[in-house]
Amino acid sequence: MSDTAAEATVPRPAQESAIGPRRPPLLAVGPVAWARANLFSSWLSTAVTLALIYLIVRWAMGFVDWAFVNAIWSVPVVNGQAQTQACRALNGAGACWAVVTEKHRFMLFGTYPYEEHWRPALCVLLFIGLYIVSAMRRFWRKELAYIWIGTLTLIGVLMWGGVFGLSYVPQERWGGLVITLILATFGIALAFPLSILVALGRRSRLPAIKALCVLYVELIRGVPLISLLFMASVMFPLFLPEGINIDKLLRAQVAIILFAAAYLAEVVRGGLQALPRGQYEAADALGLSYWQKTGFIILPQALRLVIPPLVNTFIGMFKDTSLVLIIGIFDLLTAGKTAIIEPAWQGFGIEIYVTIGLIYFIFCFAMSRYSQGLEAELNRHRVR
Amino acid sequence: MRPMRLATLRTLGAAVLASVVAVPAMAQQPAPASGAATMEAVKSRGTLSCGVNTGLAGFAQPDSQGRWAGFDVDYCRALAVALFNDDSKIRYVPTTAQNRFTALQSGEVDVMARNTTATLSRDTSLGFDFPAVNFYDGQGFMVKSSLGVKSAKELDGATVCVQPGTTTEQNLTDWARANNIKFTPVVIERLEELVSAYVAGRCDAYTTDISGLAATRSVQPQAAEHVILPEVISKEPLGPAVRHGDQRWSDLVRWTHYLLVAAEEFGINSANVEEVAATDTRPEVQRMLGKNGGLGAMLGVDNQWAVRVIKVIGNYGEVFDRNLKALGIQRGPNAQWSQGGQQYAQPFR
Secondary structure, eight states: HHHHHHHHHHHOOOHHOOOOOOOOOOOTTTTHHHHHHTTTTSSHHHHHHHHHHHHHHHHHHHHHHHIIISSOOOOOTTTTTEOOHHHHTTTSSSSSSSHHHHHHHHHHHTTOGGOOOOOOHHHHHHHHHHHHHHHOOGGGHHHHHHHHHHHHHHHHHHOOOOSSOOOOOOGGGGGBBBHHHHHHHHHHHHHHHHHHHHHHTOOSHHHHHHHHHHHHHHHHHHHOOOHHHHHHIIIIHHSTTOOOOOOHHHHHHHHHHEEEEEEEEHHHHHHHHOOHHHHHHHHHHTTTOOOHHHIIHHHHHHHHHHHHHHHHHHHHHHGGGGGGGGTTBBBBBHHHHHHHGGGGGGTTTTHHHHHHHHHHHHHHHHHOOOOOOHHHTHHHHHOO | OHHHHHHHHHHHOOOOOOOHHHHHHHOOOOOOSSSOOHHHHHHHHHHHEEEESSOOOOTTTEOOTTEEEEEHHHHHHHHHHHHSSSSTOEEEEEETTEEEEEHHTTTTTSSSEEEEOOOOHHHHTTTTEOOOOOOOOOEEEEGGGGOOSGGGGGGGTEEEEETTTTTHHHHHHHHHHHHTTEEEEESSSSSHHHHHHTTTTTTSSSEEEEEHHHHHHHSSTTGEEEEEEOOOOOOOEEEEEEEEHHHHHHHHHHHHHHHHHHHHHOOOOOOTTTHHHHHOHHHHHHHHSSSSOOOHHHHHHTTTTTHHHHHHHOOHHHHHHHGGGTTTTOOOOOOBBTSSSOOOOOOOO
16 A cells, blocks of 8 residues: 555656647547548447448549540641540540630630630739639728729720721630620629618618509519510510610620519618617717618618628529520520530530539639628627 | 718719729711611611520521631621621621511511521511522431431331421421331430430431421531431521511612522532633523622612622532531522522523
């Protein structure tokens, strides 16, 4: 007994300092422990994990084989005819990325004159630059408005041409990614302010304004986007006096703006309703006018509440622009579909769709990530 | 900070609004007056506005560089060459099956060369005219060449792949009854499944419109293993359409088609047209190519129009071979009337 007591009190200086503070055993923390707890906790869990790993690895290997190992990246073109026999000989064992190599410019720029492709290419870069600049909070100043006006004017000049020695390119020759970006950017940028007005109007105490806004939202939400596009494209021209034609793209653009605004208005209204009544009353007590109250107190709080559904609608609208295919506008998706109509390239749809899907994903994922960041930053005061 | 940001937002919205309100002004296009003289409108505008398919192999499709090509596109080009001696002065307006008629009615396009079937209701109640039929399509059969079948009438007792709910199925039944033949239809809704059923040998024959059969055949790895039989069992006369009530414009479209057909009949092609125009002594050829008779002026173009069109576009046979032969489409009903087909040009006099 005394032995053990003595032993316990005897210091072991050399050993203690050499060991120092020790990490917990590997099996208690870290990835191994996580895997043990979550993937291999019971025999059933282990079996499911192993089966899934097997399937995923098999699928991934098959995909790598298809997309990279067996893939053909280009084929010879003789007399303007692509020789796709090599691709057909693969019989689906590998991807024929040659179709993307050959058609990527058509997918991105549609029937825009080939020699002038640098113009829509520059426009795409300008759009992306505009998105990036607008996303940075340090640029959220008055000047940003001028940047938007300037960039959009520049894009218009580049696309149409007809000045500064650029040749004129009519709208029906535009196509591809740039059409998707134009429809989405103008659609969202114009629908958003409109939706705020409609949302405010719907909560207005003036019966005429309220009725008008309710009517607008319910009418537009009551029909699918496709029928709005049809009306813009098919019925609207018949109402115009003879000899007057409004650009097809513009008609589609207006339809998309009206559609997006109706949905966004309901999102914004949700934000307005979520604000406690005290905020309104406090603003009134300060003697602010309606527009001061709305601008300084209500909207800044309401909008940050609805960032997730707003971005949800934005992403939806970005993809909905592909519906313009039914009225003969060559957006990214339609251009891709048209690219594989040529007999030599028929049957290589998967490669085209994978590529287009990737482009859509990049834009939508960027929007999604950005909104998450914005949400975290703007709602920092609410985090406890 | 907050008011500042809001003011920015507001300015931004106003700015975007303003910039887009300015856009329609730029987007306004000179439009033809429908019903009135399309010819004058087209001439004064200096470009032809031509409605085409958004993409149909062989008939209208943009190539990798975005240039339109195809059988119907060549008709647009022929008209532009006849009017302006320049086949780049065309606005191709891609139209879908849904918006094509409005595009023509509203004057967005001057002529619609979009594989559209001429029917009574389209001619009358939709208010169009079909000046000419440039492609006689119709339902046909495709079989594997290993079957050794030369005519659809040898298909008694065969299984036939067909899409349901279309006139295709009805036509098949009607034709079988009329010819006292028994078919076993294999009805499959989706086109890809239908084609793969045929390729896999679940049916002996596959039936749909000839141009569709040809397109399917051309993408098979071994196209030569499939043969399209000569029988055509339904009528799908395709041709350019114009607005009703503008006869001069309609005349030009009609006679441009006849010009291409007649040129083939007389053995005139893009390579020899100038030589023929200078040396040929056949009276009709001389009138057609503008040596005498003043026929071009009667149509509202100049007398050299025919030489120009044939030189740039070629004759009907050349147009057909260039666009449709590669798809495996045979002349069939589109052969010259003298070869047993239905392409028959009215006389140039």
